[in-house]
Amino acid sequence: MENKLERILPDDLMKKYDYKPFETTEIGHPIIQRTAPKVRVSDGDGKVTNDLAKIVKDNVKDGMTISFHHHFRNGDFIFNTVMEEIMKQGIKNLTLAPSSLTGAMNDVAIKAIKNGTVTNITTSGMRGELGDVVSHGALETPVIFRSHGGRARAIENGDIKIDVAFLGVPNADRCGNANGMYGEEAFGSLGYALMDAAYADKVVLLTDNLVDYPNAPASIKQTQVDYVVEVDKVGDPDKIGSGATRFTKDPKNLKIANMVSDVITNSSYFKDGFSFQTGSGGAALAVTRYLRNAMIDQNIKASFGLGGITKPMVDLLEEGLIGKLMDVQDFDKAAANSMKENKNQQEIDASWYADPDNKGAMVDQLDVSILSALEIDTNFNVNVLTGSDGVIRGAVGGHQDAAMAKMTIICAPLTRGRIPSIVKSVDTAVTPGSSIDVLVTDYGVAVNPNRKDLQEQLSDIPGINLYTIDELAEKAQKIVGQEEPLNYTDKTVGLVEYRDGSIIDSIKEVKD
Amino acid sequence: MEIKKTAIAGTLESSDIQVTVSKGNDGIKIDLTSDVKERFGKNIVKTIEEIVNKFGIENINIKAVDQGALDCVIKARTITAIQRSLGTSEEPDWEVL
Structure with a gap:
């Protein structure tokens, strides 16, 4: 069977595990019955x-x-x-x-x-x-x-x-x-x-x-x-974890980070009390540094930073540029140490952070998220799981969850070596394009066509070159040439759930 | 055209390709190592073969260690390796270039 993203799913396994194909990022207001653990009683x-x-x-x-x-x-x-x-x-x-x-x-x-x-x-x-x-x-x-x-x-x-x-x-x-x-x-x-x-x-x-x-x-x-x-x-x-997450020196990543910061500061979300989350990729991490300057210049403070916490975010907290850090994990020692030093760094569990089936997760309150991608396709679907050889080499992490932000920005270089990051169809769809709003590459920016408002806000901004995502995909292919398709067997080695439990894609066994 | 001595061009840096050419006696033999072999292997071999053919070389052994090089880099490294082998680096074969 096919799901809404036209990903072909294995009928037998979908039936065996009683899975539904992915349809929408909308969760709605269903009534959910939770389970409870067995308890072996003890006085401690x-x-x-x-x-x-x-x-x-x-x-x-x-x-x-x-x-x-x-x-x-x-x-x-x-x-x-x-x-x-x-x-x-x-x-x-x-x-x-x-x-x-x-x-x-x-x-x-x-x-x-x-x-x-x-x-x-x-x-x-x-x-x-x-x-x-x-x-x-x-x-x-x-x-x-x-x-x-x-x-x-x-x-x-x-x-x-x-x-x-x-x-x-x-x-x-x-x-x-x-x-x-x-x-x-x-x-x-x-x-x-x-x-x-x-x-x-x-x-x-x-x-x-x-x-x-x-x-x-x-x-x-x-x-x-x-x-x-x-x-x-x-x-x-x-x-x-390293002492402090190292800042990237890669000029490509810095250029992307600078552009991401420009996208944020020129969007309607950049106002006092905004909130944001950054992923752990090189460019995504560097964004915080550029954003800091814009926040100081324009006297704008963030209400909270969410997700995996790093030293750059702790610095903003200690400078008073962020009100609270809502912390589900710490990527470096400085961030880990800060949890006991700063009362405004709140430990949150994975449900509070990102669970779709509760009475309000923090990702739903998020204004801006900055995430990485191995691949993104012309429908804005993102792959963070399988590499250019089709082999599993990544993690869903909080990607699908943080993409619930009001503006989700994917940053990726147009190509990595000879591997294009912008493609016609991703190898494995992990995060649906409907939850992605902006793509920032070293060659330019593409806005999801269903976000006319952002398209307008980001046009005629010096430093932001707007393209359609098809144009960026063509540019990438012109540089690297035509790829040969990957070879897979019929055996399914992985099923990727969307955050609501439906199946967004399957991963096949690679054939060497 | 005959390959006489072994010659090398290129590095093992990311986005480069190291091409080593040596004397062959059984047609054009290309041994390719590449992280992107699944996606671009045939492409890379074809690019190298085209250059070899332009030189009119019939027997050659080529070892190519690719680190994700683009076509223009593959061509440049292959041409350079062959010219070094032929001793024509100072008087390049302009028709091939």
């Missing part, structure tokens, strides 16, 4: 142990769904420690439901797939070797890709039913009160893990830093936690 004593093997043996059974968070990013030790123990005990057919999978988890995840320990995966994304083996058909069932908001929705309504959540924390007390702010491996916000803590039947904290009871401020609460497992080391602090 006796939760501490250093016997991970026993915890695994008592709680993880064949066929269960287990989860992890990715706040330790490439410095994560928890996933590997727990998965090795699970494999040692010969447990099979698990569904892996982490908030995302980072490079540090790749080798162990591949091993677990190959020996049948893991047979299903749902995640925000995957990269490197893991993306490669999955794209080459290592799993029998397709990986379900969900945005951060989509995962929160799926956990709340029971589409993801987590049996056991293994959550690494840089501190915890003996009853399970924990936060992400203190300790050697502090990473700041626990935003994604808070969903697992609230909805998993069993919550296992793992920490190398047992602190006095009661631990405060607590993000994960003792009311949610079954066990506190002491381990040698939860992660490598040097790999959790």
Whole structure:
């Protein structure tokens, strides 16, 4: 069957999983029934142990769904420690439901797939070797890709039913009160893990830093936690995040960032009290620096900055140019550290951040979002998941969610080496074009034709060269030449959910 | 035209292509390594072959390590490698250029 974006979806799997094809970005006002976890009653004593093997043996059974968070990013030790123990005990057919999978988890995840320990995966994304083996058909069932908001929705309504959540924390007390702010491996916000803590039947904290009871401020609460497992080391602090996110020196990226700033400051959204979110790509990050100057010049302050927080945003907060930072995760140490220093940096969970099925997520209040893309097509559909060789090498992340902003700007160079970023049809549609408003490239700007208002606001502005997106796609193709189509088999290796749970696209096994 | 000695042009920098030509005895042999082989492999080989044909070379071994170079770069590096091999860099074959 085909969905509204004319993406062909596999009939058998759509039926088997009872999925609906993507139709619209409008969520409406449906009544949603949420699920609740089972609770094994405790007075809080006796939760501490250093016997991970026993915890695994008592709680993880064949066929269960287990989860992890990715706040330790490439410095994560928890996933590997727990998965090795699970494999040692010969447990099979698990569904892996982490908030995302980072490079540090790749080798162990591949091993677990190959020996049948893991047979299903749902995640925000995957990269490197893991993306490669999955794209080459290592799993029998397709990986379900969900945005951060989509995962929160799926956990709340029971589409993801987590049996056991293994959550690494840089501190915890003996009853399970924990936060992400203190300790050697502090990473700041626990935003994604808070969903697992609230909805998993069993919550296992793992920490190398047992602190006095009661631990405060607590993000994960003792009311949610079954066990506190002491381990040698939860992660490598040097790999959790760089000291401060490095500013790009790439002149292409700087040019794009400057132009994005021009687009924002010349739009009707640039007024006192506006709000914004930036992605983690090179150009998207640099925008904050240009925006800062315009805010000072025109005496405009932002009410809030949202999403993944970086040092440039913290600088704006400390300068009084942003009122609040609403923080679901921290991309660098400066941002992580700022969470405990600045009372105006509020930790938010993934549901509060981006869940479509609640009583108001922050992305719906967002004025401007600045996001990256691997590819964008002439219908403004964006791919952030599969690379130019068709292999999975990215993550949905908050892309679909942040695109709910009143003005969503995609920044991408026209070409990366010989690979065009602006194409006739994206390899994998992740974020629908109807939620994208402006594309900024190093060659010029294209406005979504359904945004006549923005078209008008941005015309005749020095420094902003407006093109149609078809013109930009033609320009790109003229430079790189005609690409050959990718070769795929009929096997589906991934299904991409839109944030509402409908299917926006499928990913096929690559044929080499 | 005969390739006599091995010659090289280009670097391994991003958006460049390193072309090494050497004596061959079995037609035009091109060994291509490229990150964009799936999308542009045939294109790159065709571009290199066209240059070789313009020189009228019948036997040649070419090793090309591509880092996403555009057509104009591929042509330039191939021409330079062949001229260096033929020792004609100082008196280029203008018809080919």
